Amino acid sequence: MFFTYLRRELRRRRKAALVVASGLALGIALVIVVSSVSSGMEKAQGKVLQSLYGLGTDMTVTKAAAPPTSTGQRPRFNFDANDNGSDKEQSSDRVMVQGFQTLAASTVSKVDSQHGVADSVGGLSLQVIRVNGQFTRGQFQQNGNGGGNRGGRQGGQQPPQGRVEGGGADFDVNNYSVYGTDVTKPALGPLTSSKITSGRTFTTSETNTEVVVADTSYAKEKKLSVGGTVTVKGVKFKVIGIATPDSGDAAANLYMPLQQAQTLAGAKDKVTTIYVKASDSQQISSVKSAIQKNISGTTVTTSADLANTVSGSLSTASDLASNVGKWLSIAVLVAAFLVAGLLTSSAVSRRVREFGTLKALGWKSGRVTRQVVGEAIVNGLVGGVLGIALGLAGAYAVTEISPSLQAQVGGSGGGGGQGGFGGPGRRVASKALDVTLTAPVSLSTIAGAVALAVAGGLIAGAFGGWRASRLRPADALRRVE
Known part of the structure; x- marks a missing residue:
């Protein structure tokens, strides 16, 4: 009965369900893209750091x-x-x-x-x-007139002129x-x-x-x-x-x-x-x-210390992805959850007579609430599927475009010399490296997207379920939808 009613209601309110799902999908897709780009930034930065200290190295010890000094030997x-x-x-x-x-x-x-x-x-x-x-x-080269006696000089010859x-x-x-x-x-x-x-x-x-x-x-x-x-x-x-x-x-x-x-x-x-x-x-x-x-x-420099010295477009893009992108994703998600909740609550208001009738027929408030929450969770899962598809498409587009970023690494704070973390006086201290940006999507990112979809559905269902549970059959039957 629950699933039959659920399927019928979702089919009857396709447009409203699609609006709720689309809002959640946009927020989830943005989270996936930002997360995958951030992973790509870390991977690119890891490439730069690997070129400095080699595989398997976690830190270097230097003096x-x-x-x-002015008296130093040249x-x-x-x-x-x-x-x-x-x-x-x-x-x-x-x-x-x-x-x-x-x-x-x-x-x-x-x-x-x-x-x-x-x-x-x-x-x-x-x-x-x-x-x-x-x-x-x-x-x-001797001058042509440089030989012989000149000026009355006696007893010898003048030195050759030239x-x-x-x-x-x-x-x-x-x-x-x-x-x-x-x-x-x-x-x-x-x-x-x-x-x-x-x-x-x-x-x-x-x-x-x-x-x-x-x-x-x-x-x-x-x-x-x-x-x-x-x-x-x-x-x-x-x-x-x-x-x-x-x-x-x-x-x-x-x-x-x-x-x-x-x-x-x-x-x-x-x-x-x-x-x-x-x-x-x-x-x-x-x-x-x-x-x-x-x-x-001694001075000990870790890869994390050196990462703070990476500058150039890689650093700028990394800051944008980790700061602006993160807060933008949170803002869009919050907005999507609120819109989904408000739309679900509004839909409940338009279904007052329907729920009043169901209560008059013997439905408990808990059953009405579960019905509304079930519909909202399905909307959230649909939004999650759409969001994952959009997010994967966005990450794939970034990987295909493969924008080139530059990274320049300066000497670390305590490293001394010009070699920074690497030690052998690397020329990268004054030379920019070109790295290609990719946007890998991990299973944990997809799992997080599914969790966000369910959370969005639960939040939306909580708004609507709370509204539906407060309806009284006598008051509902007096209202016309």
Whole structure:
């Protein structure tokens, strides 16, 4: 009887039911679109952060660089200027630790022993300045009248008269970054944010082998290929692989085993960055506090800290989605629920005689209320189906359009240096990354939409049911619909 009457009433009041369902559908669709776009923002931001610290890394431990002093040693380059009449190309490399002060390699073990740390690995960030070129001797050009005795000078000849033409020095300065990575733990560090597209990566036995992995952009610029060699400070390294970063920007131009990097920089048993993986992602804050408390002089930067430094159109869009979009969704939902409730209550007012008759025939107030609530819930479910369909269509449209957003990451508040969270002095501190926005819809979002639809129906039914329960048969029968 309940379902028969329900079906008949919904069919008889199709237009009113469609209005209520449509209002709820718009609110639910907006919630789905905003929620999916917010998820897309988080995914895009995760891409940016992943390109900085690599997969599996939850935080880094560094020591802020000391402020520069006027007495600090500047890079010096020594060249020969032999007077042997030959012009020979000369070169000199200066290898410097970049971005942060160095930490003792034993600090890695201290970090690894902290509660909540699953694994940690050290790395050394270097900057190489290479100056190469040659000196060219000038040619002395004698004047035509520069010889012989002049002015009555006796007893000798005047020195030849003329000038030196040509000659000089032509030197080129090349600046590139090198990162020493611990090859015994390949699952951590910035190289994990790149994919080996040619050749291979390091093996765990190559702890002190003269091999490198080159970033794809640098390899293309310098025409490096797998099997070729690159010289750093007079040492020839074999290129074993080409790495392509997932987000378009690499941590360094060249990667080499940590011990080799320490030898080149004269920084034995030193690291600049410690990459840390937490055993539980929910305890990252407590792990950060423990490291800062137990290992003095260090700065711990988490992915959440770095996320606050992301700027550009990605940050703007994320703020709009999380703030404006959230409040707009809430406002539309509240409006939709109120309209649904008012329309249901209004429909009850127009059905006074009907409900009065049903009460006169023996229907209890509770049964009338359940009938009204049942109709409202069905309207809500219909609105939910329509809202989910509209929301999925909106999310699909955003994904298909795939708008491109820019993200620029500055150094974190306590990170020091120019490398920010990543450590190896990444160029992304001054270079914008392009990321594509998508709008993934999760099952939890759809479940939430269904819950909103039911809630909308219940709210609307509560308005109408309360109104219907207050009707008295004698008063209802005296009114004409």
